[in-house]
Amino acid sequence: MNSTNQSLKPLTTEINDNGHLVIGGCDLTELADKYGTPLYVLDEKTLRTICKEYKEAFSKYEKINFLYASKAMMNLSVAKIVASEGFGFDCVSDGELFTVKSAGVDMSKVLLNGNNKSVDELNMAIDYGVGHISVDNFFELSLLNELAAAKNKTVDVLLRITPGIECHTHEYIQTGHLDSKFGFDMTQIDEAISLICEQYKNLNLKGLHAHIGSQIFETNVYNDEIDILVKELARINEKYSLNLSELNIGGGIGVKYTEQDNPPSVFEFADVIVDSINKSVEKYGIEYPTIYIEPGRSIISTACVTLYTVGSSKQVPNATKYVAVNGGMADNPRPSLYQAEYSVQVANKADWTASEKVTVAGRYCESGDILVKDVKLPQVEEGDILCVFNTGAYNYSMSSNYNRVLKPAMVLVKNSQSAIIVKRETLEDLISHDVLTE
Ligand code: LLP
Numbered sequence: 001m002n003s004t005n006q007s008l009k010p011l012t013t014e015i016n017d018n019g020h021l022v023i024g025g026c027d028l029t030e031l032a033d034k035y036g037t038p039l040y041v042l043d044e045k046t047l048r049t050i051c052k053e054y055k056e057a058f059s060k061y062e063k064i065n066f067l068y069a070s071k072a073m074m075n076l077s078v079a080k081i082v083a084s085e086g087f088g089f090d091c092v093s094d095g096e097l098f099t100v101k102s103a104g105v106d107m108s109k110v111l112l113n114g115n116n117k118s119v120d121e122l123n124m125a126i127d128y129g130v131g132h133i134s135v136d137n138f139f140e141l142s143l144l145n146e147l148a149a150a151k152n153k154t155v156d157v158l159l160r161i162t163p164g165i166e167c168h169t170h171e172y173i174q175t176g177h178l179d180s181k182f183g184f185d186m187t188q189i190d191e192a193i194s195l196i197c198e199q200y201k202n203l204n205l206k207g208l209h210a211h212i213g214s215q216i217f218e219t220n221v222y223n224d225e226i227d228i229l230v231k232e233l234a235r236i237n238e239k240y241s242l243n244l245s246e247l248n249i250g251g252g253i254g255v256k257y258t259e260q261d262n263p264p265s266v267f268e269f270a271d272v273i274v275d276s277i278n279k280s281v282e283k284y285g286i287e288y289p290t291i292y293i294e295p296g297r298s299i300i301s302t303a304c305v306t307l308y309t310v311g312s313s314k315q316v317p318n319a320t321k322y323v324a325v326n327g328g329m330a331d332n333p334r335p336s337l338y339q340a341e342y343s344v345q346v347a348n349k350a351d352w353t354a355s356e357k358v359t360v361a362g363r364y365c366e367s368g369d370i371l372v373k374d375v376k377l378p379q380v381e382e383g384d385i386l387c388v389f390n391t392g393a394y395n396y397s398m399s400s401n402y403n404r405v406l407k408p409a410m411v412l413v414k415n416s417q418s419a420i421i422v423k424r425e426t427l428e429d430l431i432s433h434d435v436l437t438e
Helices: 028-035 044-057 076-084 094-102 119-128 138-150 186-198 220-240 266-284 334-338 427-431
Strands: 021-023 039-043 064-069 088-091 110-112 132-135 155-162 203-209 246-248 290-293 304-315 321-325 344-346 356-361 370-377 385-388 409-414 417-422
Touching (some): 021 028, 028 039, 039 044, 039 417, 044 064, 044 076, 044 266, 076 094, 076 417, 088 094, 094 110, 110 119, 119 138, 132 138, 132 203, 132 246, 138 155, 138 203, 155 186, 203 220, 220 246, 220 266, 266 290, 344 370
Parallel strands (some): 064 290, 110 132, 132 155, 155 203, 203 246, 246 290
Antiparallel strands (some): 304 321, 344 385, 409 417
């Protein structure tokens, strides 16, 4: 069965009688007119559909919990929608914790994670009553125990470990390989457990946490990960007479940015994950663990597109034709950071045939600020609206004010209605944190 992460475009994408692209029943050219560009457009139906697909895909495993990885995209409305689908949240900062709390999320369904959480962030997590803190290193074990003791509280923790799995994704988004800044090395687990059992009385160890990478297409790496985690859980329980019963297997499931991308469906991922759990539970003789899965990209990516307005064009003699838009690396740093590829269409000429090969360039003062290289588009002119697909994950959340440019607005579309969910920044916002010295 197919799933939403295999779609290049939001599920509600259509072309109307004017030849304009439509998402969530809203004409994108009209949205650009009404709200200005660059504009993030988030389709609620696509977002809810993938959440439902995850739940259906894993319905054969009773003890499954979903935590949306907030780092992919977080704001109040996203938190509210995703929470209403029954998901909890993986947060990595005070900002993410504060946003989900402000959206009314049940904090017992939140996990705080990260390799260098501050004292304030750990205290905030304890005060908010988050369900779990994933402890990343020895320094944090001792610090968290001290902070919890000072509040006379016990905190449920997972040990973040590095299972030593290399997956075929960009080097910068691999996290589970051996020489990683994240988590305890497998050889350090015993020392961590001994410390918790003997000294850190305010930490209540529930299980293990790992994350092996992002934009993963191969399902077999989850096989390996689960085998390692279940084996380790069994070994620890036996050796320390514990009853650890929770495994957080991270996120990572890939999405389709271009026609060439072929990510497996969440149903295939779920089959591999559940089969692996069944096999390893039998192999290592433990009870079925409670599983947490933390998808970010595959939840939000497909649901969002970015609209830009075309400005200048430049034909380099005997070389590239550049079409420049009014956004780029500050609203989507992924092409310049990871050589990420995207698909693009002219929203107001969606029924025109592609006739020329162009490179869509951003407006920022860097040669590397290219959004889409060598793409065939209809004849593009100043004022045309370009729609870049699959920009939900790690675009808005990694956006910046580079070149002192304002961050775009975000609108939510549903049933032919649109509503602002993130306001466009203003020039006043931009200087509101500046302090002029004498
Ligand atoms: N859990 C943990 C512990 C993580 O570190 C991550 C992502 C996730 C879950 C969610 O992974 P996802 O399902 O989104 O693949 N900025 C990069 C991606 C960095 C991912 C970092 N960790 C990019 O734009 O490709």
